[in-house]
Amino acid sequence: MPLRLYNTMSAKVEEFRPLQDNEVRMYSCGPTVYDYGHIGNFRTFVAVDILRRFLRQSGYEVRHVENITDVDDKIIRNSAREGVSVKQYTAKYEKAFLEDSATLNIEQPVLVRATDHIQEMANFIAELEKKGFAYRAEDGSYYFRIAKFPAYGKLSKKDFAGMEDGARVDVDEYEKDNARDFALWKAPKPGEASWDSPIGRGRPGWHIECSVMSMLELGESFDLHAGGEDLIFPHHENEIAQSEALTGKPFAHFWFHARFLLVEGEKMSKSAGNFFTIRDLVLKGHKPSSIRLLLASVPYRNQLNFTFDGLKQAASNVDKLRNFQLRLTTSQFSPGSSPEMQQLANESAARMKAALEDDLNTAQAQAAIFEMVRKANVAIDAGQIKHDDARSLLDALEKFDEIFAVLKDDDTLKMQSILQWAKEQGRESDISADLKEIVGAQTISDDEVQKKIGEIEAARAARDFKRSDAIRAELNAAGIMVEITKDGVRWRRK
């Protein structure tokens, strides 16, 4: 079965087929680097990450390009306020974005920056003007002439036919022919960052960068374009207008949009006090893996209610999966395999694949893996799992993790660096006791823990439970959970 994806353009779920052979060329709208990214931003980025990971798992070569918007009104305003250059200002937040993405195990796409492509944008606009799709205003700004592009509105399903020219023209925009015409190029204002170009001095409008950079990297027509649902209009609509006006060819074939999330049942906003960056959550003691799983577990087109209770639930889910993995890798199994367990592993992997092929139904994919975990645990308890079965089940689990990416326990390491960052930022008061406790575990090395485990085993062999428990308590205080099983003593970081 091929992947079926919802295409905003057709407003239907369609079979996804790349334009060229086995290669998927996709472009996603990345961040405007004017502040730290919040969980809403990262819901979209995680959704795109899951898409690209699943495409790859499905056997496609994925060429994924993402833009970083490093010049816009907010950036110009904020950098001026701080008295630093646009470049200095954006560098800080771009770095933060990359770190946060890595924190959430988001694979890095090919990144392209707006300010690296100013000349190409100017050329693009000059071409549009030649073809009559763009015009220059008196102040040197350029606008796109929507009246020349009848298909305008096809993505957002808006009908502009009845729009009266200049009906409600903003006083600041008196130079436009039509109020709906959007800026391609903005004439410089005193004190604002601007660039020299063949079409004069100024800076690019917001939409032009994506048209230019996507075509530069992926060609005039490519497979898929992604972003948050808010970008459908005007951003993506405008990209289509510019791009297709220039080339006369279809721009992106699939339009993928992730839905906004709610926080504690309400729209996230700074004024509501429910606005969180990734770093805010980590400082409160939440693990990156919990955050990622929560963001990933609700299908991307559904409204996700992000709650602290949900975060705890996600943490339990991650633990369950990691415990299962630990159990399979540390227990002793007799050689051979059993048909029942082979079938369980195969069926679970197949169910997971089918769920993801169904417009990336991550909730069902998760259900499939949890069902496998429960059934396999039952079999382990009953001693019905053989060596090769364990291998097959682990393979299925790894297939799951190729998409969800939550098994590897490097949470404490990531949290430690965010704690360090908070100290540098003078945000000590935001560092929770929970975070300190979790990060504390990292100060004990695996070797040291292993040594202590040896001591516990020795004490237990001598049935000296008092001594054994004392060492366990000591490790526990350092964030190490010791577990006694019939196959020996094992441990994990809390």
Place this chain on the structure above:
RNA sequence: GGCGCGGUACCCAAGUGGUAAGGGAGAGGUCUGCAAAACCUUUAUACGUCGGUUCGAUUCCGACCCGCGCCUCCA
């Protein structure tokens, strides 16, 4: 106002024209020196409300209530 999405148990959350996945939490239990992990049992007489279509609807249609999104730069 226009266009669109959703309302499922204590919580999160799938899903289907034929009577409700999965996870968390709670309660009880099995196992265990203890703990943890794991497992078992249990928690929706009907899936926002009211009508309609149908042999039958949570699933289709209509109305209403509530939440959310877009309608020029917010992922």
